[in-house]
Amino acid sequence: MKEQLVSAIADMREEEALQLAQQMLDAGEDPQAVLDAGKEAMTVVGDRYEDGEYFLPELIIAGDMLKAIGDMVKPMLQAQASQTEPLGKIVLGTVAGDIHDLGKDVVGFMLDISNFEVHDLGVDVPPEKFIQAIQEVNPEVVGLSGFLTLAFDQMRVTIEAIKEAGLRDSVKIMIGGAIMDDSAAQYIGADAYGPDATAAVKLAKSWTGGK
Numbered sequence: 001m002k003e004q005l006v007s008a009i010a011d012m013r014e015e016e017a018l019q020l021a022q023q024m025l026d027a028g029e030d031p032q033a034v035l036d037a038g039k040e041a042m043t044v045v046g047d048r049y050e051d052g053e054y055f056l057p058e059l060i061i062a063g064d065m066l067k068a069i070g071d072m073v074k075p076m077l078q079a080q081a082s083q084t085e086p087l088g089k090i091v092l093g094t095v096a097g098d099i100h101d102l103g104k105d106v107v108g109f110m111l112d113i114s115n116f117e118v119h120d121l122g123v124d125v126p127p128e129k130f131i132q133a134i135q136e137v138n139p140e141v142v143g144l145s146g147f148l149t150l151a152f153d154q155m156r157v158t159i160e161a162i163k164e165a166g167l168r169d170s171v172k173i174m175i176g177g178a179i180m181d182d183s184a185a186q187y188i189g190a191d192a193y194g195p196d197a198t199a200a201v202k203l204a205k206s207w208t209g210g211k
């Protein structure tokens, strides 16, 4: 059923995709696997967009489908989570010029159910807003999300501004987003790159001493 879900999303069969996702969950499928199928389909959609087969409307429809599937899955993942003392505080946001929020939202949600206090600044977040939040929240970790090529430089500028504000040594910074990787993290001046929400949680735990 997972392959059917991937192709229903990738082929823009919205109604069928949501029905399949619900059926998978009803059949006891791991909610994380349903979310992973959605992400796999997004890669296909992105490739078709790049090849000129899809245009902006398809990106929007695909984004809406993933959001709807995320809304189905989240209560189930939440129910599996254990409630204990917060492991630490995290300021998270998509950098200036970039409005992709689905990946960031999954990261924020997974950190939240892993007992981190998440301060999500939203999308298109300028450096000043990150600095203000770091001063107010005093987080151990800052997460920068970005899906566009322009995000490389925006992330670099953001970290430079955090440094200039004298706050760089007080936070660990992780980055993520479809086009990011380890070498981008190095260029940007981040402490680490995380390929997905599981990696984000692992990094945050490793920096806050959480198990």
Ligand code: B12
Pocket: 039, 042, 043, 045, 046, 047, 049, 050, 056, 059, 060, 062, 063, 066, 097, 098, 099, 100, 101, 102, 103, 104, 106, 107, 142, 143, 144, 145, 146, 147, 148, 149, 150, 174, 175, 176, 177, 178, 179, 193, 194, 195, 196, 197, 198, 199, 200
């Ligand atoms: C859906 C989508 C959109 C939707 C976004 C909806 C939304 N609410 O987010 C809309 C329609 C708005 C959109 C707009 C645009 N998009 Co778009 N979009 C996509 C698409 C298909 C999927 C992205 C997505 O949401 N994936 C789902 C998430 C859940 O998947 P994920 O990446 O696996 O998420 C994980 C990791 O990224 C990681 N992660 C994410 N953030 C963070 C943060 C941290 C700290 C860590 C550790 C990890 C982490 O964890 C996530 C969860 O596991 C991608 C293609 C792709 N391959 O990504 C193109 C893509 C990103 N878009 C692209 C483009 C070009 C655009 C537009 C410029 C198009 C246009 N002509 O207007 C605009 C840009 C608008 C702007 N200023 O931001 C290009 C970017 C190319 C580039 N190198 O710059 C892509 C790559 C498509 C392509 N192949 O060409 N887009």
